Amino acid sequence: MKEIVILPWEEREDIKIYIPDYINTLAKEVIKNYNFQVYNMEAVATKSEQGGAIWKLSTNKGPKSLKLLHRRPTRSLFSLGAQRYLVDVKRARVPAIVKTKNGQDFIEAGGKLWFVAEWIEPLAPISKDLEGTKQLCYTLGQFHAQTRGYVPPNGAEIASRLYKWPKKYEKMMNKMDWFRNLAKAYREMPASSIILNVIDQYEDEVRTSLSRLNQSKYLDLIKKGNEEWGLAHQDYGWSNAQMGPNGMWIIDLDGVAYDLPIRDLRKLITGKMAELNKWDVTWVREMIKAYHKANPISPELYEVLLIDLSLPNEFYRFMKDMVLEPELFLNQTTAELVNSLIMTEQSKWPVLKAIQNDWR
Structure with a gap:
C-alpha cells in the first residue's frame, strides 16, 4: 500500500457522512486482506476531527463492520486485545473480530489500525425509563x-x-x-x-x-x-x-x-x-x-x-x-x-x- 498518512478532516454540509476519497480508497485496499466478498459498503459514522470512521459491509459471509481506529496504533492494539479477550476467553457479548487472510486481527494502513468485526443485528436501544x-x-x-x-x-x-x-x-x-x-x-x-x-x-x-x-x-x-x-x-x-x-x-x-x-x-x-x-x-x-x-x-x-x-x-x-x-x-x-x-x-x-x- 502507498505510504499515506490519515489526517483529520472537516465535515461537509452537503454530505451527511463525509469521508475523503483517499480514505475510501484505502478502505477498499484494506478489505482485500479479508476472505469475503463485499457487495455494498456504507459509511455509518465518523470521527472526522480525529481521523476515524466506521463502515457497514454487506458480504457473502453476512454483515460486517470495518473500523478505522483514530488513536495511535499502539493504543488501538490495547483495545483490540481487550475485544479479543472478551470474546475468546470470557464469551462476552461484544462483536467478534474477523481475522485477515493471514490470521491477523487488524491491518495497519495510513498510520492507523483498521479491523473488521461481526455486525450484530438486530440491535435495539433499551428504554430510558x-x-x-x-x-x-x-x-x-x-x-x-x-x-x-x-x-x-x-x-x-x-x-x-x-x-x-x-x-x-x-x-x-x-x-x-x-x-x-x-x-x-x-x-x-x-x-x-x-x-x-x-x-x-x-x-x-x-x-x-x-x-x-x-x-x-x-x-x-x-x-x-x-x-x-x-x-x-x-x-x-x-x-x-x-x-x-x-x-x-x-x-x-x-x-x-x-x-x-x-x-x-x-x-x-x-x-x-x-x-x-x-x-x-x-x-x-x-x-x-x-x-x-x-x-x-x-x-x-x-x-x-x-x-x-x-x-x-x-x-x-x-x-x-x-x-x-x-x-x-x-x-x-x-x-x-x-x-x-x-x-x-x-x-x-x-x-x-x-x-x-x-x-x-
Missing part, C-alpha cells in the same frame, strides 16, 4: 467483571487511568480558574455573570473532593493493580449497550482503559440526572443497586464513587468548550443552559446525603 436504566447499569457491572484479568498483547500501549484520579481532579480545579478568567475577560457576554456567580463555589467543591479522595482508601484500592480491576469502557451509554441476540451487547470498545470501574457508573449517573434536570434519590439508589448485583461494590469503593459524584461534573464537561471560542460560547443560549446545570447541581446534595450511609 428506570427499568431500562437499571438494565443498562447491570450490563455495565457484568462488563467490568468480565474484563478482569486482561493482559494486553506485546507491543500494546498500557492504557490506564487507575493511578490518575488525583491529577484529574487537579486539572478540573485548574480549568475552573481558566473559566473564571475567560468570563472576566468577556464580562459583557450574557453567560459570563452567571458563570462568575458559581465558579468560586465549584472550585472549592473540587478542592474539597480532592482532599476527600486523598484521605479515602483510593491509594489502597489502586494497589491491587490494573489487571485486578480490569477495564472501564469510558464511553458507556444507551448507544453503546443495546439489546440484541441472547441479551445485551456492548459495542465500540475503542476507548477502554484500566480504571476503577465505578468511573463508568459515575458518568452514567451524572448524565442521567442531567437528562432528568434534577437529582432523584430513587433513580440513583436503583442504578447503584443494579450495578452492584453484577459487580459488587465494596464500602471503600462506594466512598470513592460518592467523592466522584460530589464533583461539578456536568458543569465542567459542558464548560470545557468555552476555551476554544469564548466569544461565541458565552451567548444567551449558554446562559440558559448554565442556569439549568446550576439548578440540577443544587438538587444533588440532598441526594448524596441520603445515600451516603447506604453501604455502611
Whole structure:
C-alpha cells in the first residue's frame, strides 16, 4: 500500500457522512486482506476531527463492520486485545473480530489500525425509563467483571487511568480558574455573570473532593493493580449497550482503559440526572443497586464513587468548550443552559446525603 498518512478532516454540509476519497480508497485496499466478498459498503459514522470512521459491509459471509481506529496504533492494539479477550476467553457479548487472510486481527494502513468485526443485528436501544436504566447499569457491572484479568498483547500501549484520579481532579480545579478568567475577560457576554456567580463555589467543591479522595482508601484500592480491576469502557451509554441476540451487547470498545470501574457508573449517573434536570434519590439508589448485583461494590469503593459524584461534573464537561471560542460560547443560549446545570447541581446534595450511609 502507498505510504499515506490519515489526517483529520472537516465535515461537509452537503454530505451527511463525509469521508475523503483517499480514505475510501484505502478502505477498499484494506478489505482485500479479508476472505469475503463485499457487495455494498456504507459509511455509518465518523470521527472526522480525529481521523476515524466506521463502515457497514454487506458480504457473502453476512454483515460486517470495518473500523478505522483514530488513536495511535499502539493504543488501538490495547483495545483490540481487550475485544479479543472478551470474546475468546470470557464469551462476552461484544462483536467478534474477523481475522485477515493471514490470521491477523487488524491491518495497519495510513498510520492507523483498521479491523473488521461481526455486525450484530438486530440491535435495539433499551428504554430510558428506570427499568431500562437499571438494565443498562447491570450490563455495565457484568462488563467490568468480565474484563478482569486482561493482559494486553506485546507491543500494546498500557492504557490506564487507575493511578490518575488525583491529577484529574487537579486539572478540573485548574480549568475552573481558566473559566473564571475567560468570563472576566468577556464580562459583557450574557453567560459570563452567571458563570462568575458559581465558579468560586465549584472550585472549592473540587478542592474539597480532592482532599476527600486523598484521605479515602483510593491509594489502597489502586494497589491491587490494573489487571485486578480490569477495564472501564469510558464511553458507556444507551448507544453503546443495546439489546440484541441472547441479551445485551456492548459495542465500540475503542476507548477502554484500566480504571476503577465505578468511573463508568459515575458518568452514567451524572448524565442521567442531567437528562432528568434534577437529582432523584430513587433513580440513583436503583442504578447503584443494579450495578452492584453484577459487580459488587465494596464500602471503600462506594466512598470513592460518592467523592466522584460530589464533583461539578456536568458543569465542567459542558464548560470545557468555552476555551476554544469564548466569544461565541458565552451567548444567551449558554446562559440558559448554565442556569439549568446550576439548578440540577443544587438538587444533588440532598441526594448524596441520603445515600451516603447506604453501604455502611
